[in-house]
Amino acid sequence: MNIHDSFYIDGEWRKACSSQSTEVIDPATERPIARIALGNEEDVDRAVNAARNAFPAFSQWSREQRLALLERILVEYRARREELALRVSEEMGAPLGFALEWQVGIGEAHIARMIEVLKHYEFESSRGSTLVVKEPVGVVALITPWNWPLNQITCKVMPALAAGCTMVLKPSEIAPLDALVFAEILDSAGVPAGVFNLVNGTGVEVGEALSRHPQIDMVSFTGSTRAGVAVAKAGADTVKRIHQELGGKSANILLPDLTTEAGLERAVRQGVLSCFSNTGQSCNAPTRMLVPRQHYQEAVGYAVQAAAGVKVGPPKAADTTIGPLISALQFERVQSWIACGIEEGATVAIGGLGKPQGLDQGYYVKPTIFTDVTAGMRIAQEEIFGPVLVMIAYEDVEHAVALANDSPYGLAAYVQSNDLDTARGVARRLRAGTIAINYPAWDSSAPFGGYKRSGNGREYADFGLDEFLEIKGITGYASAH
Structure with a gap:
């Protein structure tokens, strides 16, 4: 059984501060296939601080630099498609062919789509003498579910990178193995230290700590409506942006x-x-x-x-x-x-x-x-x-x-x-x-996103990129006086 006792923080794998762990169960056999560390507030602080320190430099990267980074990620992702499919199949019981074609395939499509969006996205526009600028929202927490893990990871991480944000990802502790491979993919692609960080853990511990952390500017959450309400309440005191993709009964x-x-x-x-x-x-x-x-x-x-x-x-x-x-x-x-x-x-x-x-x-x-x-x-x-x-x-x-x-x-x-x-x-x-x-x-x-108790905000393509940007108006920018 594989033991994963470290988190990806500040460009390297660092042993968890917490001594807590959990088994990852193969749902087809009911047997453990791995054990992962469960993070705590100290682990979250380390990851958030790394992201905060990396933000000033990464937020100033040019479009061309970010494009080159996303293109390298796509190459690395494609090179590990079969491994990703096997991990998803083992941790959530998806048929292997379905895992490769859909679970992994949709993640690949999100990366490719964000590359095309970034090539043409308008980050600046003029309205008379006013310059309207779209800038990265800051340090973001990404909390993803177990049912479509790579879909939700890629449709959050890719627009966050394209926007110039730095981030902390908390994947589901039930199906975390594909996320560990994904962190290795980003590392191999040359994502700068601190830009992407990963902390495994429960929603009650790590999810709560991320949602109320004063240095997190935005939380993008996918999961149940019940958990989405908890995330919104935890983030209310710091008035951070809360993006939610929740349940459905279509x-x-x-x-x-x-x-x-x-x-x-x-x-x-x-x-x-x-x-x-x-x-x-x-x-x-x-x-x-x-x-x-x-x-x-x-x-x-x-x-x-x-x-x-x-x-x-x-x-x-x-x-x-x-x-x-x-x-x-x-x-x-x-x-x-x-x-x-x-x-x-x-x-x-x-x-x-x-x-x-x-x-x-x-x-x-x-x-x-x-x-x-x-x-x-x-x-x-x-x-x-x-x-x-x-x-x-x-x-x-x-x-x-x-x-x-x-x-x-x-x-x-x-x-x-x-x-x-x-x-x-x-x-x-x-x-x-x-x-x-x-x-x-x-x-x-x-x-992609919902009305009513299904959440707020949208994901995928330019709609997803919009969510990770703040809008700044600079009046008098084009004035001669």
Whole structure:
């Protein structure tokens, strides 16, 4: 078992001040694969001080210098794609092919996209005699989750570097191994000492210390809504900027024109697979399928067929579609939500409580579809974060829009239709940060973030870069007097 007792601080690996540690568990075997140190307030202080000391010089780097740095990072990242995929697969149970193509691939796409954004981004503009300047916000804390670790690390670290910020990263202590490799990548690419720092630890200890630290100018947090509220409260006393990407309960509206002959089966099937992807552990997963009442029973039949074709199994098996949940705690949470749905009177069309047959070891769950669900049920309102889909019947388009918006969350929503103009009209009425029409390809240039309890601010491309910049107005800059 590998032991990681050091943190990357000020350009080198320094042994943790804290004596606390935790095991990293392979969710497919329930066995430990590594042990990492858990940082404390002293470790945070060392990392923040290193970032603060590095900020004056790094914030003055030219666009060309930062571009060259990001390009070197991309080269190093690509050279270690297979290693990153293996680490992600081991620590969170993602099928190996999925980990390489999506978990690692999305991180690579964010790096490449930020390079293109930085080439053309306008950091200065003139308004009469006033010069408007966008400058780095300062020292930033980046707190990232376990479910899409490299996606969230790269879509925070890359714009922070592009902006000229210095930073401290706290990855999830449940899935930290890919972040350790990422730190090595940045070191090999020549990121100056103190610009990037990494401290492992819990949210209660390290996350709290970063959020309330007086020398942190901004916190960019991705995680649960509950934890996001705690981060905001901890940062309030120092009036720092808090950027949050939180939970979701995304609606997937199948519009009435999707008849059996013209796309209902395809729309249902893709919706099921999208919901179950990454073992349902995605904050923007389409977990509420809204179906016209006249097509409801047909849709249920297609959904059950699609779910039956999902192969749950070991991450390294070639035919595995989805792997285990991340942890024993997450397994118990998902089981409790399935039990809740049964108690509320919803019908289990497929799946249900317990583990799939033959998978007694590992945090595996049965892909589950609930039918006869009403909007007021807790399984229709709360984020489950597992492969659990609820199917809700609606009467007309007005009812569908109302159901979609009847949620405390607003991260994403999905619209399926044979008529693009109709889909566009519905998309404009949905209160969510990202709307996907007819299952488009993932787009690294689209803004990502939510309304309501799904957070604030946006990530990806120039929208992500905006978040790490302050705006300064210099009046009289062009005046002759």
